[in-house]
Amino acid sequence: MIVFPNAKINIGLNITEKRADGYHNLETVFYPVKINDALEAITAPQLNFSSSGINIPGDGANNLCIKAYELVKLDHNLPALDIHLHKHIPIGAGLGGGSADAAFFIKLLNQQFGLNLSVEAMQNYARQLGADCAFFIENKPVYAFEKGDQFEQVELDLSKYVIVLVMPPVHVSTADAYSGVKPEQAAESLKDLIKLPVTEWKDRIKNDFEKSVTGKYPLIGEVKQSLYEAGALYASMSGSGASVFGVFETLPSLKHLEAESSVFYNV
Numbered sequence: 001m002i003v004f005p006n007a008k009i010n011i012g013l014n015i016t017e018k019r020a021d022g023y024h025n026l027e028t029v030f031y032p033v034k035i036n037d038a039l040e041a042i043t044a045p046q047l048n049f050s051s052s053g054i055n056i057p058g059d060g061a062n063n064l065c066i067k068a069y070e071l072v073k074l075d076h077n078l079p080a081l082d083i084h085l086h087k088h089i090p091i092g093a094g095l096g097g098g099s100a101d102a103a104f105f106i107k108l109l110n111q112q113f114g115l116n117l118s119v120e121a122m123q124n125y126a127r128q129l130g131a132d133c134a135f136f137i138e139n140k141p142v143y144a145f146e147k148g149d150q151f152e153q154v155e156l157d158l159s160k161y162v163i164v165l166v167m168p169p170v171h172v173s174t175a176d177a178y179s180g181v182k183p184e185q186a187a188e189s190l191k192d193l194i195k196l197p198v199t200e201w202k203d204r205i206k207n208d209f210e211k212s213v214t215g216k217y218p219l220i221g222e223v224k225q226s227l228y229e230a231g232a233l234y235a236s237m238s239g240s241g242a243s244v245f246g247v248f249e250t251l252p253s254l255k256h257l258e259a260e261s262s263v264f265y266n267v
């Protein structure tokens with residue numbers, strides 16, 4: 001069976017407090033976007049993982065797909081698998097690519113081997129693999145809170161807009177990004193702000209990682225500025241960066257960014 005895990009963007013991200021477990025409480029809106037990996041599993045004599053496309057740093061044995069397989073296998077009878085991941089979602093981008101792979105792999109196992117897992121059971125597995133991971137089980141726009149793994153549905157449909165995503169040649173580690181932020185309660189809840197028209201988001205909806213991450217990597221701030229100059233109604237870094245997205249009324253011309261960055265149109 002083959003599945004196509006997609007990326008997410010964060011529309012707003014308030015980091016509100018440091019938790020006793022070392023993680024941070026936050027509020028954000030996750031929105032799925034159309035940049036996809038391809039992930040395939042075939043029953044095989046022994047467990048094997050391979051990948052192609054963008055190089056994934058680290059040992060394949062630590063890939064989140066393998067971790068998802070091992071976690072589900074603790075409770076269910078699963079055969080050995082030959083797993084292949086074609087990586088297209090940029091890494092160190094704040095797009096949740098690794099989390100998406102893990103969540104889609106849980107869904108693949110459920111379907112391919114008839115495990116009969118509920119959405120909640122799959123989300124509980126996903127929560128153990130990464131804070132972002134549970135979102136990708138249902139994969140619908142949500143207001144997320146606590147570690148980013150508790151959800152409330154939001155009515156948010158950006159399909160009449162063009163979303164463009166730019167990945168500058170910078171890799172931001174999520175853990176480093178968190179260590180650069182001083183948590184603070186937000187003046188206005190994102191749950192309310194997200195209901196405003198997109199044209200009013202610019203001065204109201206913020207990403208708390210931006211200040212420190214763009215301080216360290218000015219190119220990210222320059223890309224965001226370019227998106228506004230090209231006519232974006234709203235532009236922001238996604239998650240802990242380094243990717244930046246813009247919400248446009250019509251397809252912009254961003255050729256000048258393509259020399260340095262990867263540009264994904266209409267995601």
Ligand SMILES: C[C@](O)(CO)[C@H](O)COP(=O)(O)OP(=O)(O)OC[C@H]1O[C@@H](n2ccc(N)nc2=O)[C@H](O)[C@@H]1O
Pocket residue numbers: 010013022023024025026028094095096099129130131132133146147148174175178239240
């Ligand atoms: C930046 C975001 O993408 C925003 O959506 C997520 O919060 C990151 O989610 P993720 O990559 O699934 O994160 P994990 O793999 O669980 O954690 C990576 C590291 O980020 C930090 N982390 C993550 C989530 C969170 N709510 N608080 C944290 O402090 C921790 O230092 C952790 O060791």
Ligand SMILES: Nc1ncnc2c1ncn2[C@@H]1O[C@H](COP(=O)(O)OP(=O)(O)OP(=O)(O)O)[C@@H](O)[C@H]1O
Pocket residue numbers: 056057058062063064065085090091092093094095096097098099101102132172173174175239240
């Ligand atoms: N399937 C996978 N895809 C990508 N990275 C993976 C995968 N499995 C494990 N990893 C590891 O995760 C690291 C990337 O995580 P990191 O949090 O920096 O970036 P990210 O994918 O943009 O995620 P996020 O949006 O949550 O910040 C990689 O360096 C790699 O070692």
